[in-house]
Amino acid sequence: MSGISVAFGGVSALSDVSLTVEPGQVHGLIGPNGAGKTTLFNVACGLVRPSAGRITWRGRELRRLRPSQLSKLGISRTLQGVGLFAGLTVLENVMVGAHRHAKAGFVSALLALPTADKDDRLLRERAHAALAELDAEGYADRYPGSLPYPVQKRVALARALVADPDLLLLDEPASGLSEDEMHELGELIRSLSARMSVLLVEHHMDLVMRVCDRITVLDSGEQIAAGTPAEVQADPLVTEAYLGDAVDVEADAAELARTDGGTHA
CATH class of the missing domain: 3.40.50.300 (P-loop containing nucleotide triphosphate hydrolases)
Incomplete structure (x- = not known):
């Protein structure tokens, strides 16, 4: 997805967001409440039509993508609920x-x-x-x-x-799971990358940092960071988005890595 923008009733939900999931990669999408994660996920699923930007799959632009097309394209998804x-x-x-x-x-x-x-x-x-x-x-x-x-x-x-599928879209798969179940889920997601790509929307930071190869971070509808888990943890914009005004980048990054994200969506 490149240059994706979405507006609802004149209110901007996403502004110029780009994200690429590479073959065999687990790509995390994170951000605090109201960041626009669900909206971007729904754009990828064909549930929301962007007002600007392009969706490309295997080198071909997908115009007017619909959920009913996903299966034939080799894309599967889960929902926030079951x-x-x-x-x-x-x-x-x-x-x-x-x-x-x-x-x-x-x-x-x-x-x-x-x-x-x-x-x-x-x-x-x-x-x-x-x-x-x-x-x-x-x-x-x-x-x-x-x-x-x-x-x-x-x-x-x-x-x-x-x-x-060739691409699996997971929307908060860890919600409602115990610590042990979440660990098992992490092992499963890592094993899946041997045969498919995964786009993971999740608020449990320990799971995201453990299983993802790359992470894109949204805040208030804008992309504020992208990179490896280590790069994202060390980014002051990310820690500020989650924890408020940054005081000490290293301390904030450590806190972000420890949190299970229970109060963030």
């Missing part, structure tokens, strides 16, 4: 995320043709494998509403991973 279908089982919810790999069309499924049966079997296998990767296969036949929130988060992540 966004699971209450009337479908866990397995069926994950199968929904694998539909880009289906070869049979709607008519074949409607008429119960052999190609549709084969598709169903393959999608189920994919869904089981995605759940197993997240240690959630034992919940396959349960309904989301009967599961603890952290398990629902794993199911939602499995639904995004089952599409085998």
